[in-house]
Amino acid sequence: MKIVIDAFGGDNSPEEIVEGAVLAVQKHKGLQIILTGDEEKIKNVLNGRTERIEISHAPDVISNDDVPTEAIRRKKESSLVRAFDLLKENDDIVALVSAGSTGAILTGAIMKIGRIKGVLRPALAPVLPTKTKDDVIIIDSGANIDCKPMNLYQFGLMGSAYYSIMYNMEAPKVGLLNIGVEEHKGTEMVRESYGLLKNAPLNFIGNVEAREALSGSVQVIVADGFAGNVLVKGCEGAVKTVMSILKTSIKSHFMSKIGALFMKKSFKELKNKIGGKQDEHGGSPFLGCKKIVMKNHGSSTRRNILASVDQAIILYENKLIEKIENAVSLEVGNE
Amino acid sequence: MKIVIDAFGGDNSPEEIVEGAVLAVQKHKGLQIILTGDEEKIKNVLNGRTERIEISHAPDVISNDDVPTEAIRRKKESSLVRAFDLLKENDDIVALVSAGSTGAILTGAIMKIGRIKGVLRPALAPVLPTKTKDDVIIIDSGANIDCKPMNLYQFGLMGSAYYSIMYNMEAPKVGLLNIGVEEHKGTEMVRESYGLLKNAPLNFIGNVEAREALSGSVQVIVADGFAGNVLVKGCEGAVKTVMSILKTSIKSHFMSKIGALFMKKSFKELKNKIGGKQDEHGGSPFLGCKKIVMKNHGSSTRRNILASVDQAIILYENKLIEKIENAVSLEVGNE
Numbered sequence: 145m146k147i148v149i150d151a152f153g154g155d156n157s158p159e160e161i162v163e164g165a166v167l168a169v170q171k172h173k174g175l176q177i178i179l180t181g182d183e184e185k186i187k188n189v190l191n192g193r194t195e196r197i198e199i200s201h202a203p204d205v206i207s208n209d210d211v212p213t214e215a216i217r218r219k220k221e222s223s224l225v226r227a228f229d230l231l232k233e234n235d236d237i238v239a240l241v242s243a244g245s246t247g248a249i250l251t252g253a254i255m256k257i258g259r260i261k262g263v264l265r266p267a268l269a270p271v272l273p274t275k276t277k278d279d280v281i282i283i284d285s286g287a288n289i290d291c292k293p294m295n296l297y298q299f300g301l302m303g304s305a306y307y308s309i310m311y312n313m314e315a316p317k318v319g320l321l322n323i324g325v326e327e328h329k330g331t332e333m334v335r336e337s338y339g340l341l342k343n344a345p346l347n348f349i350g351n352v353e354a355r356e357a358l359s360g361s362v363q364v365i366v367a368d369g370f371a372g373n374v375l376v377k378g379c380e381g382a383v384k385t386v387m388s389i390l391k392t393s394i395k396s397h398f399m400s401k402i403g404a405l406f407m408k409k410s411f412k413e414l415k416n417k418i419g420g421k422q423d424e425h426g427g428s429p430f431l432g433c434k435k436i437v438m439k440n441h442g443s444s445t446r447r448n449i450l451a452s453v454d455q456a457i458i459l460y461e462n463k464l465i466e467k468i469e470n471a472v473s474l475e476v477g478n479e
Numbered sequence: 480m481k482i483v484i485d486a487f488g489g490d491n492s493p494e495e496i497v498e499g500a501v502l503a504v505q506k507h508k509g510l511q512i513i514l515t516g517d518e519e520k521i522k523n524v525l526n527g528r529t530e531r532i533e534i535s536h537a538p539d540v541i542s543n544d545d546v547p548t549e550a551i552r553r554k555k556e557s558s559l560v561r562a563f564d565l566l567k568e569n570d571d572i573v574a575l576v577s578a579g580s581t582g583a584i585l586t587g588a589i590m591k592i593g594r595i596k597g598v599l600r601p602a603l604a605p606v607l608p609t610k611t612k613d614d615v616i617i618i619d620s621g622a623n624i625d626c627k628p629m630n631l632y633q634f635g636l637m638g639s640a641y642y643s644i645m646y647n648m649e650a651p652k653v654g655l656l657n658i659g660v661e662e663h664k665g666t667e668m669v670r671e672s673y674g675l676l677k678n679a680p681l682n683f684i685g686n687v688e689a690r691e692a693l694s695g696s697v698q699v700i701v702a703d704g705f706a707g708n709v710l711v712k713g714c715e716g717a718v719k720t721v722m723s724i725l726k727t728s729i730k731s732h733f734m735s736k737i738g739a740l741f742m743k744k745s746f747k748e749l750k751n752k753i754g755g756k757q758d759e760h761g762g763s764p765f766l767g768c769k770k771i772v773m774k775n776h777g778s779s780t781r782r783n784i785l786a787s788v789d790q791a792i793i794l795y796e797n798k799l800i801e802k803i804e805n806a807v808s809l810e811v812g813n814e
Contacts, residue, residue: 275723286658289666323621323708331624331705354709355716370666371709373658374689374702378710381690382717388610389752393745400745406738410728417724 145174145460146237147453148230151181152205152223153244154442158182161243162189164449169196171450172457178230178237181205181223202226208442212247216255224248228256231435239436239456241427243444250287253430253437260465262472265295266432267369268439269303270376271310271425273417276360281307282321283431284369285376291368296320296337297344301471302431303364304346309462310455316363319352321371326351333368341366345474354378383418426452429459432468436460480509480795481572482788483565486516487540487558488579489777493517496578497524499784504531506785507792513565513572516540516558537561543777547582551590559583563591566770574791576762576784578775585622588765588772595800597807600630601767602704603774604638605711606645608752611695616642617656618766619704620711626703631655631672632679636806637766638699639681644797645790651698654687656706661686668703676701680809689713718753761787764794767803771795 149165151158158181165177176196179186183201190197204222206215219225224244231240242249250266259266267284274280283303288295300318307316320338322330327338329351341348352362354375367375394400404411426448427440436459438452484500486493493516500512511531514521518536525532539557541550554560559579566575577584585601594601602619609615618638623630635653642651655673657665662673664686676683687697689710702710729735739746761783762775771794773787 273720273724275720275727289658321709323624323705323712334705353716354712355719357713358716358720367709370658370669371706374656374706374709375713377658377689378692378713379717381693382714383721384690385608385610385693386718386721386749386753389608390745390749392610393748394742397744400742403738403741403743403745406741407729407735408738409732410725410735410738413728414721414725418721 146176147239148178148227150223150227150242151179153242154444160446163446167450168453180226206248208245212251216252228252232256238460241438241452243440249439253433257433260469263432267299268428270428274358274360282365282372284372286369286373288369293336297340300341300366305467315347317349318346318364319349319362321367322351481511482574483513483562485558485562485577486514488577489779495781498781502785503788515561541583543580547586551587563587567591573795574771576773576787578779584774588768592768595804598767602634603763605763609693609695617700617707619707621704621708623704628671632675635676635701640802650682652684653681653699654684654697656702657686
């Protein structure tokens with residue numbers, strides 16, 4: 145099995161990306177990695193550790209300042225475009241991992257790899273922790289900001305297929321992000337989506353308010369990319385704010401400082417639970433593309449790259465693409 | 480000065496509502512309160528404490544199950560409709576407070592009291608805490624789910640006027656909720672709103688991502704009611720989840736239990752900072768109505784009712800209605 149990794153995407157490239165590739169081949173004995181980017185620079189980091197790692201020289205880099213469509217069209221010698229070209233042209237390359245510009249990754253995936261037959265809009269589905277042992281995914285979280293009901297219907301199908309594989313759960317609960325639980329709530333688009341999801345071959349539990357997102361009562365939250373983005377980033381910001389307020393308070397009280405020492409274990413558990421998802425999962429797959437495309441956070445470290453490779457392998461071995469193709473091929477209400 | 484309070488709105492009515500009214504007249508010496516609702520039941524709670532408190536008998540109650548427009552039209556003898564009628568017909572009644580059905584309060588405010596001249600859509604602006612000493616308000620947070628750019632423009636003006644009064648700050652920073660900071664981000668509606676807000680007589684700082692909402696870097700966040708609702712409730716849920724995870728962890732480690740005792744002061748500070756906003760502010764005004772209408776949380780206690788009366792008095796004395804009228808009367812780009 146081969147996976148291509150864009151060595152020049154993200155804030156910590158190429159060092160952390162290349163080190164992540166090294167960890168990945170060490171962990172997965174049957175795996176081959178192709179790194180795209182400036183050969184000299186990659187070689188410097190590899191420093192001889194080339195077992196099952198190839199380099200495809202592509203000296204150009206796409207940055208966050210580039211306009212995605214133009215960059216994908218014109219920067220043919222960039223590490224990201226090369227990675228997409230390799231993924232497209234080689235059947236034995238099963239996935240791509242990049243921590244580069246989100247816009248460029250999504251654009252490249254659609255332009256170069258294309259959508260699974262029947263999928264209207266691929267979507268991003270990041271993972272968030274909950275109160276319970278079950279994580280929750282939000283689909284879409286920013287790839288599609290203007291959506292139609294059929295898009296949300298498909299997000300439900302794709303999200304459920306993805307969650308089932310990642311967490312080995314047969315029928316994850318799927319909810320629709322809304323401003324109230326009653327069926328008549330929300331915009332026309334959301335109300336129509338409700339009607340479609342209600343009749344979908346899913347474990348659809350109805351509307352979910354944002355305050356229930358991390359409660360563990362739902363595993364897949366369907367939303368348009370704007371609302372989903374607000375939810376994911378809003379939760380992230382709120383968690384940071386709580387931790388920051390607590391930290392400030394601890395610093396200003398002697399007794400609290402002592403207490404915090406005793407509580408070390410609990411703070412660590414909290415940090416792992418809340419902040420650990422990125423490490424654990426690495427990236428979010430861009431669901432609905434013909435091949436597995438993993439979008440990693442720009443600040444990804446070697447551990448995040450490894451986790452993303454881990455996830456790509458699981459998704460490939462469990463036939464994510466085929467499952468999504470089957471799910472969307474059913475006519476609405478035809479299950 | 481007179482304020483009318485719906486004694487039969489909310490989970491804790493009439494007891495907590497009536498007790499809140501008693502606290503309010505004790506605190507504000509020039510204040511008279513009119514309580515609307517079943518006279519016998521209110522009298523039972525008042526138990527003789529009738530100084531500067533009148534009762535307007537209205538035996539019917541509007542519940543969350545009632546369809547708002549129908550309830551406002553037909554339940555003429557309900558505590559809420561009576562409160563609106565009194566507010567409408569009496570110049571010396573300056574504000575209304577209710578912890579009843581949000582839909583019915585908003586509908587009643589628009590049908591009975593009406594919009595300030597020039598205001599297209601009144602909006603709700605709840606307060607959230609931030610890392611810093613400055614709170615943040617989100618306008619709109621659920622009253623208007625389908626919005627046009629001019630609505631968001633006016634939300635900015637109304638929110639800024641409200642914040643200026645509540646926090647005695649001349650030019651609060653106003654940001655537009657978006658999925659990225661760049662000007663071209665977001666839906667067409669959001670991009671057009673950006674163009675209008677940029678030229679508004681406001682301290683407009685551009686787009687704000689949801690993760691910055693509670694950072695203290697912005698005081699007024701403008702959003703359509705759907706996204707605003709997701710942000711407010713998402714933050715609320717995330718905070719609860721963090722606290723719940725920490726609590727569970729503390730319970731399961733002996734050392735953490737000891738530590739938590741030492742940290743009591745810091746946990747209390749955190750709780751006050753995070754959870755105290757509702758107590759502090761009581762309710763959210765429905766900004767853009769001809770008179771001050773305070774919508775309290777359904778779970779409001781006497782303290783929340785008192786806080787809402789406090790806020791109504793400040794808003795009235797500082798001429799919120801006139802300030803909003805002046806702000807929206809300026810033509811776009813005519814400042």
